[in-house]
Amino acid sequence: MRRVVVTGLGLVTPLGADVETSWKNILASKSGAGRITRFDPADQVCQIACEVKMDGSDMALDLSKRVDHKIQRQVDLFIQFGIDAAGQAMEDAGLTDLSDEERLRAGCSIGSGIGGLPGIEKESIVLHERGPRRVSPHFVHGRLINLVSGQVSIKYGLQGPNHAVVTACSTGAHSIGDAARMIMLDDADIMVAGGAESAICPLGIAGFSQAKALSTRNDEPERASRPYDIGRDGFVMGEGAGIVVLEEYERAKKRGATIYGEVVGYGLTGDAYHVTAPHEDGSGGFRSMKNALARAGVDPADIDYINAHGTSTPLGDEIELNAVRRLFGSALDTTSMSSTKSAIGHLLGGAGAVEAIFCLLAMRDQVAPPTINLDNPSEGCKGVDLVPNVPKEREIRACLNNSFGFGGTNASLVLKKV
Numbered sequence: 401m402r403r404v405v406v407t408g409l410g411l412v413t414p415l416g417a418d419v420e421t422s423w424k425n426i427l428a429s430k431s432g433a434g435r436i437t438r439f440d441p442a443d444q445v446c447q448i449a450c451e452v453k454m455d456g457s458d459m460a461l462d463l464s465k466r467v468d469h470k471i472q473r474q475v476d477l478f479i480q481f482g483i484d485a486a487g488q489a490m491e492d493a494g495l496t497d498l499s500d501e502e503r504l505r506a507g508c509s510i511g512s513g514i515g516g517l518p519g520i521e522k523e524s525i526v527l528h529e530r531g532p533r534r535v536s537p538h539f540v541h542g543r544l545i546n547l548v549s550g551q552v553s554i555k556y557g558l559q560g561p562n563h564a565v566v567t568a569c570s571t572g573a574h575s576i577g578d579a580a581r582m583i584m585l586d587d588a589d590i591m592v593a594g595g596a597e598s599a600i601c602p603l604g605i606a607g608f609s610q611a612k613a614l615s616t617r618n619d620e621p622e623r624a625s626r627p628y629d630i631g632r633d634g635f636v637m638g639e640g641a642g643i644v645v646l647e648e649y650e651r652a653k654k655r656g657a658t659i660y661g662e663v664v665g666y667g668l669t670g671d672a673y674h675v676t677a678p679h680e681d682g683s684g685g686f687r688s689m690k691n692a693l694a695r696a697g698v699d700p701a702d703i704d705y706i707n708a709h710g711t712s713t714p715l716g717d718e719i720e721l722n723a724v725r726r727l728f729g730s731a732l733d734t735t736s737m738s739s740t741k742s743a744i745g746h747l748l749g750g751a752g753a754v755e756a757i758f759c760l761l762a763m764r765d766q767v768a769p770p771t772i773n774l775d776n777p778s779e780g781c782k783g784v785d786l787v788p789n790v791p792k793e794r795e796i797r798a799c800l801n802n803s804f805g806f807g808g809t810n811a812s813l814v815l816k817k818v
Contacts, residue, residue, distance in 0.1 A: 408493025513749025516543025568805030638745025665696025671808025710739025
């Protein structure tokens, strides 16, 4: 089986418009949360979110760098975030000028959990108020989830696999795992893979609020996302994109590429239990992690850092932790585990890919990112190194990244230093 390595990274997050800014702010224990600015949230139960900054600050995203103005007018933000992050990753990998032959063996696997919800909401109002002839001609292709991969493939001429995953909050991790397998099975030599999301709109916030999923700590948004803390009351909606360039190892080595790590394990399972809640015994996540470690050929003791799904919901956090305890046993005594959702919120379909990048950076810099706002761990979390509030310098040779989604869909990735 061919080996697959990561040679390019791209990030758009609530803490930065690029990889290094986002990572610097993660390690500074900052929060990307605040009162919603995209619309007036006064009538919403939840009035906070982790928005990508576009305000001219040092964390702000300038879409004009990589997204054509015509495209910006036609497509929803999740596609724009994905194009920008993919461009960063391609530039980082040094692959923006592929030959015609190379393009035939290069593809995309970029998904989203929800896709163009803001645009669907907007055009539905146009249809209702102004009639069908006023609906945008770009409505369909500006909202479809596979159009991130579509736009990126067109921009860079990538004619290999053109794939889009839609598995709720597991999307980003599934996208990377699927893309890695395409290279392993010789369907491609290069894959641009990850996830993108932007669902911060009245309908999105109202829908998740009605499902009792979101935090309502409106008076202190920066402290609202608090995985594993006894005071957690739901997740904070985030947005952005995480994209990696995956490459066949021998090809990457031959051209002298920077290698951030190797994708050695991928596990995916289904709970077959409930639409929104994981099974109380955590069996789906347990099997997903177990399968990923088995595929990687590593033992739990070989994993130094776990980037947890850890959304800050009262039920889910401890179910995941109990599954980790069951799998790792005493090996958990020497493992650090944190949730970076405490800082950037839950990016839904983008989460797994963004968090995989944080794992790669953790291995690069030999530091575990923190779980911020973890002041009083709930009873079931005690005794585990959850990296509370500040980063922890330590040896990190291999990481496990978990992503679990509505419908009982689970994904786990094992990433290892080369």
